[in-house]
Amino acid sequence: MKPFRIVPSVTEYADFASYAKEAGLGGEDLILTNEYIYDPVIAELDLGCQTLFQEKFGGGEPTDGMVDAILDTLRDMKYTRIIAVGGGTIIDIAKVLAVAAPEDKVDDLYDRMAEGLSKVHPLTIVPTTCGTGSEVTNISIVNRVSRGVKQGIVSEAMFADEAVLIPGMLMSLPYGVFATSSIDAMIHAVESYLSPNACALSEMFSREALHLILQGWQRAVGEGGKDAWKASAPEFLRASNYAGIAFGHAGCAAVHAMAYPLGSVHHIPHGQANQLMFADVMKKYAEKQSGGKLSSLSAILGKELHVAEKDGLTALYKLMDDVLKKDPLREHGVTEEELPVFAKNVVETQQRLLGNNFVPLSEEEILEIYKNAF
Ligand SMILES: [Fe+2]
Incomplete structure (x- = not known):
């Protein structure tokens, strides 16, 4: 049985300046971020840190080409700590940089993963979105364009040393990203809760993350407007962190596995790709096995959403639709011919995630789920 642990220290700060002062940020530190995050908040602090702006190396989610280009640029720079300030892309890249020796390319890290990677730079992560929870996990997902697959690099050495939560960093998020x-x-909270690898502690983090998110969503939807969520920014940031702690232990499952081809082939943002698969995966689970933790989940959701226990999941789909309207896959450019290819690809490359399913799903069942979402 895998022991439950939270590896990075987790600290909340009122603003970036307080964190920078306490951490003593200076010339030996490398800040990996985006210019649109750096300019309004960090630039004026005159910290003297070295900087690297990810967008100069390409947009979207991390690819092997992007990370290799960053590694090439860093070869001539001398720095000790890496301070990653950003969303999922920045965090995933930073975890790779933290374990890369100066001569490494991304492929070398995948090759050495089985024997274990070692930390080369201490790593601090400051998330600026309220989704990945990746500041407390030791996995980085890179789209290996050269091989046509999104794959995780996982290593004990890829845990950050510090996760720093600063709710103010979320304030400039556009509504869609929120x-x-x-x-x-x-x-993350649902998949980790349902995972057969969950434990009582990870379930506690899953439940609290759900509580914070559902409360925040109900409040924001009730108030209306694109900025109403900001009043709950600290709760959303904490929820993302708690869900990260939960899935770091128990894992994500079929929803994430099936969302990956949507992201890598059609460039649908990660959270949205998950949303497109979520309800149909849950419905397939219920069809195969209605009791057990799926009932407990429905009961938790029912309580949070003020409906009967058995209607919890349905109420969640409705609330999620109010947060972001869900369209069928075909509206996102997915074609019917792609579905069997995706199903096969998921079974062949995503066993790490499929092993955490509430109930096992065959390739045929995965294809049915895609068809239902189509
Ligand atoms: Fe995710």
Whole structure:
């Protein structure tokens, strides 16, 4: 049985300046971020840190080409700590940089993963979205364009040393990013709760994450407007962190596995791709095995959403639709011919995630889920 642990220290700060002062940020530190995050908040602090702006190396989610180009640039720079300030892309890249020796390329890290990677730079992560929870996990997902697959690099050495939560960093998030990232965190909480690898402690973090997210969503939807969620920014950030702690232990499952081809082929943002698969995966689970933790989950959701226990999941789909309207896969450019290819690809490459399913799903069942979502 895998022991439950929270590896990075987790600290909340009122603002970036207080964190920078306490951490003594300076010339030996490398801040990996985006210019749109750096300019309004960090630049004026005159910290003297070295900087690297991810967008100069390409947009979207991390690819092997992007990370290799960053590694090439860093070869001539001398720095000790890495301070990653950003969303999922920045965090995933930073975890790879923290274990990469100066001569490494991304492929070398995948090759050495089985024997174990070692930490080269201490790593601090400051998340600026409320979704990935990736600041407390030791996995980085890179789209290996050269091989046509999104794959995780996992290593004990890829845990950050510090996760730093600063709710103010969320305030500049556009509504769409808030929506997809909080949906991602909600799905982390659900998938980790249902995972056969969950334990009482991870379940506690899953439940609390759900509580915070559902409360925040109900409040924001009730008030209306694109900025209403900001009043609950600290709760959404904490929820994302708690859900990260939960899935770091218990794992994500079929929803994430089936969302990956949507992201890598159609560039649908990660949280939204998860949303497109979520309800149909849950419905297939219920069809195969209605009791057990799926009933407990429905009861938790029913209580949070003020409906009968058996209607909890249905109420969740409705609330999620109010946060971000869900369209069928075909509206996102997915074609019917792709579905069997996706199903096969998921079974062949995502066993790490499928092993955490509430009930096992065959390739045929995975294809049915895709068809139902189509
Ligand atoms: Fe996710």
